[in-house]
Amino acid sequence: MEKKKVVGFSFGRKMSNTEVMIKEALLECERAGMEIQFVRCDDLNIHICTGCCACVGGLMSGKGRGTCVHKDDEFYVIEEALMSADAVIVGSPTYEFAPTGNFKVVCDRIGPSHDKTFRGPAVEKGIEEGRDPQTYPDVRSVKPRVGALITVGGARTENWLSLSLPNMYEFTMPMGIDVIDKYKYFGAMNISHVLGRPDVMDRMTQLGKHIVEALNAKTEEERTKYRGDDQGTCPVCHEDILTVSHKGNKVECPVCGIEGELTIEDGDIKVIFSEEEQNRSRLHDAGKWEHSNEIRDGAMTQKKVENLNELKKKYINVGEA
Numbered sequence: 001m002e003k004k005k006v007v008g009f010s011f012g013r014k015m016s017n018t019e020v021m022i023k024e025a026l027l028e029c030e031r032a033g034m035e036i037q038f039v040r041c042d043d044l045n046i047h048i049c050t051g052c053c054a055c056v057g058g059l060m061s062g063k064g065r066g067t068c069v070h071k072d073d074e075f076y077v078i079e080e081a082l083m084s085a086d087a088v089i090v091g092s093p094t095y096e097f098a099p100t101g102n103f104k105v106v107c108d109r110i111g112p113s114h115d116k117t118f119r120g121p122a123v124e125k126g127i128e129e130g131r132d133p134q135t136y137p138d139v140r141s142v143k144p145r146v147g148a149l150i151t152v153g154g155a156r157t158e159n160w161l162s163l164s165l166p167n168m169y170e171f172t173m174p175m176g177i178d179v180i181d182k183y184k185y186f187g188a189m190n191i192s193h194v195l196g197r198p199d200v201m202d203r204m205t206q207l208g209k210h211i212v213e214a215l216n217a218k219t220e221e222e223r224t225k226y227r228g229d230d231q232g233t234c235p236v237c238h239e240d241i242l243t244v245s246h247k248g249n250k251v252e253c254p255v256c257g258i259e260g261e262l263t264i265e266d267g268d269i270k271v272i273f274s275e276e277e278q279n280r281s282r283l284h285d286a287g288k289w290e291h292s293n294e295i296r297d298g299a300m301t302q303k304k305v306e307n308l309n310e311l312k313k314k315y316i317n318v319g320e321a
Helices: 017-031 054-061 075-084 101-110 116-128 164-172 198-215 220-224 275-279 285-301 308-315
Strands: 005-010 035-040 087-094 146-153 178-185 250-253 258-265 268-272
Touching: 005 017, 005 075, 017 035, 017 087, 017 146, 017 178, 017 198, 035 075, 054 116, 054 285, 075 101, 087 164, 087 198, 101 164, 116 285, 146 164, 146 198, 164 178, 178 198, 178 220, 198 220, 258 275
Parallel strands: 005 035, 005 087, 087 146, 146 178
Antiparallel strands: 250 258, 258 268
């Protein structure tokens, strides 16, 4: 029987906190018989996304593979690692309130080009038409995967990391990777290295165990079960971050894009998300289809601006040296 594969993606410094925490979790996966791989993303030369939409355009036409116009960088290392993975462990330091800039660059490149609701139909069409697999997306694009998220920040005050884990769903969301655990290590400035914090390292061992449990699960419910320490306010992403909509008692989860109702029970704030809203979370297929259909409709019905090149002339070279 082929081994399940777990890939760790680190956006931290070599052998510093983030990397070592990921590797501890990977070692636990290896002890359980899993194949492991580690990718130090900051070692790779990866160009920024230019927003040209060529990747999505090709997928929507049914003739593309979702590949990027950039052919001279090393994004292929991350892409192949993702394609081969059954589980991912993604870690990023928090330098300024959120994951690193390089993390965001990689997420933009994963983005719509790897969205399962774009790639899935293109794969199905290619197979149905009996085409060469090199003419449609990698069939591994849509296989089920689980994941875990890790962030590390020096700040002793936890809320200086408040936008880190919510933003890290950008890595897992497009491919529908089910996040089953996550961990926020704050106060890292208190000690020179996480190896001096056996409690944190034990938690990484546990995170590895959670990945193994999910990969060995016999049912879909058990595979996708959330195993983190804190269930959070949102029952889907398990984050506490909320957007107040100023529409009565309505609030939104900015990770999932779903609406809930805020109530006070015995002096405690509670937020209720209906089953219908939970199902349309962008972390679930229904929510992803809702968005990708928006994109398809926009691409097909987009209103053209007349004399656009003439209108742009006013702005050419404005303020440029």
